[in-house]
Amino acid sequence: MVQHVRGLVAPGRDEPVRMETVVVPDPGPGEAVVAVQACGVCHTDLHYKQGAINDEFPFLLGHEAAGVVEAVGEGVTEVAADDFVILNWRAVCGRCRACARGRPWYCFDTHNAAQPMTLTDGTVLSPALGVGAFVEKTLVAAGQCTKVDPAAAPAAAGLLGCGVMAGLGAALNTGQVGRGDSVAVIGCGGVGDAAIAGARLAGAARIIAVDIDPRKLTTARAMGATHTVDSSAQDPVAAVRELTGGFGADVVIEAVGRPETYEQAFYSRDLAGTVVLVGVPTPEMTLRLPLLDVFGRGGALKSSWYGDCLPSRDFPMLIDLYRQGRLDLDAFVSETIALGDGELEKAFGRMEAGEVLRSVVVL
Numbered sequence: 001m002v003q004h005v006r007g008l009v010a011p012g013r014d015e016p017v018r019m020e021t022v023v024v025p026d027p028g029p030g031e032a033v034v035a036v037q038a039c040g041v042c043h044t045d046l047h048y049k050q051g052a053i054n055d056e057f058p059f060l061l062g063h064e065a066a067g068v069v070e071a072v073g074e075g076v077t078e079v080a081a082d083d084f085v086i087l088n089w090r091a092v093c094g095r096c097r098a099c100a101r102g103r104p105w106y107c108f109d110t111h112n113a114a115q116p117m118t119l120t121d122g123t124v125l126s127p128a129l130g131v132g133a134f135v136e137k138t139l140v141a142a143g144q145c146t147k148v149d150p151a152a153a154p155a156a157a158g159l160l161g162c163g164v165m166a167g168l169g170a171a172l173n174t175g176q177v178g179r180g181d182s183v184a185v186i187g188c189g190g191v192g193d194a195a196i197a198g199a200r201l202a203g204a205a206r207i208i209a210v211d212i213d214p215r216k217l218t219t220a221r222a223m224g225a226t227h228t229v230d231s232s233a234q235d236p237v238a239a240v241r242e243l244t245g246g247f248g249a250d251v252v253i254e255a256v257g258r259p260e261t262y263e264q265a266f267y268s269r270d271l272a273g274t275v276v277l278v279g280v281p282t283p284e285m286t287l288r289l290p291l292l293d294v295f296g297r298g299g300a301l302k303s304s305w306y307g308d309c310l311p312s313r314d315f316p317m318l319i320d321l322y323r324q325g326r327l328d329l330d331a332f333v334s335e336t337i338a339l340g341d342g343e344l345e346k347a348f349g350r351m352e353a354g355e356v357l358r359s360v361v362v363l
């Protein structure tokens, strides 16, 4: 059996997104079909559409989603029909060398559905980040579904599926921000703001938001920044040092993904402090730093993929904090939009213009 549903497909490099009929097979062994309730619009979806990730068109876009499990295949025990779940792109394998060493948040062999979703003519779709969720129903590996409190609003919950988790985890997991720490966050979009929210949750005493767009600094304050630096008007390294007694911050999180902002992060950090790179660079970017400074300043230079999250550990906990009013996930939802090609294209435009933290498609 198969189902025919509506979904948003990127047909080819830089071609407009199209609404298509998507054929979703019944779940096979280890798989689940999820009725999507909400899916956030992430930069990565735009990168797929532009052909910046790979050439495996057509893509079924969307990957920051929450929904309800409709059916599960043979052998699935972790979720069942009617469970409210957040989808993830880290379904840990339990067997690779990272998992075997007890570090499943680095899992090198995460899995996706084995069966493909297709167009009606049989063309196989490549789901964005192995999810594909701008669609009424999607087929995923059961391990990509994490059950959470069904009282959470789907539009907010789904954001933990990618960017917001990446930012929260950059502070909480990778950066290991501690009570009383000073933290600087460079780049205050959805990911940087989530890093600010994460630093606040961890008990950071001073949280310095840095951005070149003053609008972003206003939002960053609402997320928990105690100080802001407009780096289009002042030197961010000098400003962060001044705000930290002349020393630099204990943890600096780079959420832009550019060499110049990485260099700012490197020099805004106190001796023996930590830099976390969560922004994603492009292939042509290179970094030049005096090796003596890398040595002499000590500490840790880390990168953070998906906030080093373990969905089964982190999603239910963060949803509980959200339900208790300690983590304002709703604040990341700038607008909700319908599932439609024109709507998604307009949302991409607003994202590129820096007008939104997240547009969320609600079904």
Ligand SMILES: NC(=O)c1ccc[n+]([C@@H]2O[C@H](COP(=O)([O-])OP(=O)(O)OC[C@H]3O[C@@H](n4cnc5c(N)ncnc54)[C@H](O)[C@@H]3O)[C@@H](O)[C@H]2O)c1
Binding pocket: 043, 044, 162, 163, 166, 186, 187, 188, 189, 190, 191, 192, 210, 211, 212, 213, 216, 231, 255, 256, 257, 258, 261, 277, 278, 279, 280, 281, 304, 305, 306, 307, 354, 356, 357
């Ligand atoms: N590591 C991961 O797992 C992961 C997951 C999701 C997204 N990301 C990456 O995180 C980054 C941020 O994502 P986002 O959704 O917040 O994007 P965004 O475009 O919403 O935010 C980027 C912010 O950086 C600011 N900025 C741009 N240039 C700057 C500069 N020179 N100095 C200071 N600020 C500057 C912009 O004004 C904007 O506020 C992207 O590179 C994205 O690909 C990483």
Ligand SMILES: [Zn+2]
Binding pocket: 092, 093, 094, 095, 096, 097, 098, 099, 100, 104, 106, 107, 108, 109, 110
């Ligand atoms: Zn693994």
Ligand SMILES: [Zn+2]
Binding pocket: 042, 043, 044, 045, 063, 064, 162, 163
């Ligand atoms: Zn994403």
